[in-house]
Amino acid sequence: MDQILGYRPLFDLFLLHLGFAYSQYIVLRAGAFSIGNVGLSAIGAYTTAILTVQFGLPMPVTLLAGALIGLLFGVLLALPLARLRGVYQAIASLAFVQIVLSTNLYAENITGGAMGYSGIPKLAGTGTLLCFVVATIYVIWAVSRSRIGRAFDAVREDEGMAVSLGINVPRTQTIAYAMSGVIAGLFGGLEALHSYAVEPNQFGFHLIIVIMSYVVLGGRRSVWGPLVGVALLIALPEISRPLADARIMIYGLILMAVMNFMPRGIVDTLIARRARRKARKLAPATLKPEVQ
Amino acid sequence: MKDLVLEHVHKKFGGVTASNDVNMTVPAGRITGLIGPNGAGKTSLINLITGMLPLTSGHILFGGQDISTEPADRVARSGMGRTFQNIRLQKEASVLANVMVGFHRHEKSSLVSAILGLPSSRREDAMLRQRAMALLEQFDMTDHADSPAGSLAYGHQRKVEMMRALATDPDLILLDEPVAGMNDVEARHLAEIFRRLADQGKAIMLIEHNMRFVQELCDYVYVLDGGRLIAEGLPRDVVADPVVITAYLGVE
């Protein structure tokens, strides 16, 4: 029993990072190359933290505030970013993260600056985290099967084609940014209420890379992609000590290997392979030869 | 029932004139052909009509409305469907999923009900699935409903594009080389479908290199060369027109 409980912090980490991963996943799914969700999480985290510590507001309110402010900034971010494409969108979102980070460092009076903001009561336990994760996965699954999900996939795959079907691309991507913002802000708040303290550098380049690794490894299309990605990368260091020490190098090698050999990520690659196999069994005469 | 009318449509890219004073009518209930040698400007014209490119001058009217400055997605939503010369499908997605995207402009469920997975959204989803399957039946593709679109033979992929375009329930369908890569049987099957669609009141614009197909199917043909219309009329007249023959053979 003790052994299982001993894994609880790890499980909490898994749940929190799963939330972050979904926030990144949803924008990528809609074809928006934005990595700004980390900045949105930072804003959510500080909002929740300050409302809790300074104003003593209860958890549902502070979390809602975090999610709403994430939504607000997500949509604000979408407005300029929806007009950019590719690396330009990525760099602009990176600039946003840096601006948030620097602002948090600068506004010491409000945020505590480089020392961080501490003394946050631990109101969010494993149960709370689990509830929100389940809710998030449900929403993402529901959206996947809906009109919006289909629009996301169309836009991501081929914008010109999506437009020819009457899909309003900026509007579709803005919805993705909004969803990303809500999830990011919410889980930023949960992080704050779980970890006693937050500090600006926590939501920087390093976290971006970690979250991106989850999504790249697991898959950017299937709803289960992030789940697999986070599970594997969090479990890996626990399996062996030497792996934990070389964590950064392992992450790097995984990123290189995945992009070169399994660019769609584990889950999406497996799903695609199974679908192709089924199709082949169905009517072999009508299928064109497998081009790799 | 909407007609498409092009009035003095003109398009310049820097020094190059892609479309030169093009006047054309694609009436509802008819199949209108657009032919011309490679490089004639057919693709540019399609892009002008669908809203992917801005006009330099002239007007495009659809169902009486001036769509000359409308962005592409709005043009599509006003009832224009198209297929692409180089087949643009979602390769990894199933045939069914590809077709269902076509229903986008008609879906009524709100964003909130979609996000929450409410029954109203799920009901509409089930209905759309049925309608998509009906389309697949029409095109004899029900066996492939769950196959990834990218794994099909070219002829089948073209059918998927057609089904998707039909799913949008358009008033005008632009078909860009729809029977390329198909055998005669499949082409004939499609021709019957096009005829039926025209009879239902849709306007159909057909771009094709397959002359026999054009002759058999089109009610009226326009010939484009170097961005200009060099001939127009009934298929059998146009095909015999010396100007047209010269354009294709390049005889000076």
Next chain:
Amino acid sequence: MFAQQVVNGLIIGGVYALFALGFTLIFGIHKIMNLAHGGIFMTGAFIGLYSVQAGLPLWVAFILAMIGSGLVSVIIEVTAFRRLRASGEVEFGALISSIGANLVLVSIAQILSKTQVLRFPFDTFPVVMFKFWGLRVSALQLAIALLAVVLVIAMSWYLYKTSFGRQVRAVAQNERAALLAGIRPGMIYFQTFMLSGMLAGAAGVLVGLAFNSIHFMMGDPFLLRGFVVVILGGLGSVAGALVASLGFGVLQTLSVAYLSSRLSDIIIFGLLFAVLLIRPNGLFGRDEAGVLRGRR
């Protein structure tokens, strides 16, 4: 005082130029955003340091650092990027793969340096000050300026005057046409990545000397600021990178001197964001800036 800061800014701008040139070169020619560039920069600093520690004279260490970084850059091209070219979605794939390569470099450096901040031995570079026109300029700053100018001229000569350089520019213009014309891709990739790495390595040594600190994380802040420079100048534009580097160096130095380093960051990245909104092509960029086309 103001003029002094401007001079300081120009000098640091020169280093940024070396960094940014290599970065914008790879993007301009291969359309790849190489985020391992920061790691290569750091590698140069490390090689330079270890060479000096091994007793080699500074100028030898400098050359070794450049060559070493160039080779590391080429290795990264082969391991991280080569396979991707065959598949689609090169943009995203190359970005992620380069992040991975960077992490590998950083972790190696972390292990080698045992997470310590390292310094060049005290007498590596003579500490001499020159005073003129009321300005104080150190011998090191002059050396940096001189080297930056020399290297930029050398690179320009290579790109615009040699046949190799012409081939490189042909590939940048239109890769397929260049291949059809018989240009061998392997040679081009080798040269461009080598060149880019050499410039980054040079910048690394100079920064290590100038700030007297070398550590495994030194690449990241430079990379982030490198983004600002290349976007300002226009991705893929050599002239733009040069102009923007100098301007950026001055802007950063002034804002740190007169405001604060935090505020300076906000200004810099705010500027980057604004430029991407208003004029993503930057000063001289040719690239389509991936802005949504069509009627709007």
